[in-house]
Amino acid sequence: MPVMETKNFGQISFEPDSELEFPSGLPGFDSRRRFVAVRFVESDPLVYLQSLEDPDLCFITVPILAVDPLYKLKVSGEDLDQLGLPHARQPRIGEDVLCLTVLSVRETGATANLLAPIVVNLRNRRAVQAVASESEYSHQFALMPQEASVCS
Amino acid sequence: MLVMSRRQGETILIGDEIEIVIAHIGRSRVKVGIRAPRQMPVVAREMKLVREENLAAAGATASDLSRIIARLHP
Numbered sequence: 001m002p003v004m005e006t007k008n009f010g011q012i013s014f015e016p017d018s019e020l021e022f023p024s025g026l027p028g029f030d031s032r033r034r035f036v037a038v039r040f041v042e043s044d045p046l047v048y049l050q051s052l053e054d055p056d057l058c059f060i061t062v063p064i065l066a067v068d069p070l071y072k073l074k075v076s077g078e079d080l081d082q083l084g085l086p087h088a089r090q091p092r093i094g095e096d097v098l099c100l101t102v103l104s105v106r107e108t109g110a111t112a113n114l115l116a117p118i119v120v121n122l123r124n125r126r127a128v129q130a131v132a133s134e135s136e137y138s139h140q141f142a143l144m145p146q147e148a149s150v151c152s
Numbered sequence: 153m154l155v156m157s158r159r160q161g162e163t164i165l166i167g168d169e170i171e172i173v174i175a176h177i178g179r180s181r182v183k184v185g186i187r188a189p190r191q192m193p194v195v196a197r198e199m200k201l202v203r204e205e206n207l208a209a210a211g212a213t214a215s216d217l218s219r220i221i222a223r224l225h226p
Binding site: 102131 | 201202203206212
């Protein structure tokens with residue numbers, strides 16, 4: 001079983017067929033193509049997307065339905081091609097694809113990028129970050145909005 | 153913001169080097185052709201937002217993780 005050095009988790013071993021392939025990387029990380037999804041019981045439901053090419057690169061994600069149970073996935077034709085999925089209909093979360101949202105931590109709290117979910121074809125493990133155009137979803141959806149400060 | 157009215161096939165020039173052509177006007181979408189110097193990045197705005205968001209997200213550290221978990225399990 002291949003072993004990988006990581007910044008956050010030390011050495012991890014992974015099944016070769018659990019590897020995810022991003023054929024064109026992710027925006028900002030175009031040359032990072034190979035990742036594994038790492039889960040721990042104690043940090044459920046978080047899914048860490050660890051780069052196999054850069055020990056320092058790890059995204060914290062969570063299944064998108066955990067953030068928005070009614071999330072409507074809309075993948076462009078170009079992204080469907082990258083995933084090797086038909087154009088006839090949108091992929092179904094949990095059946096055709098795994099759909100994760102990338103979390104960021106800012107001073108004001110954690111946010112989820114609902115504008116550009118990570119979509120993984122469960123059959124061939126190819127993945128894209130599907131940037132939605134004409135989307136009402138926010139790239140900085142507040143996970144737990146801070147309470148508004150009271151004006152005095 | 154400067155707003156110009158253009159028909160299909162008409163062009164807007166920005167400076168000497170950038171040319172924007174209204175290539176096709178559909179019912180709810182417009183196809184725009186852009187001619188610009190090679191070194192000038194041309195991307196849809198949402199792509200820039202996602203790029204910046206990814207760069208911020210990649211900087212999250214182990215201590216941030218526990219804060220997120222705490223928020224997901226109130």
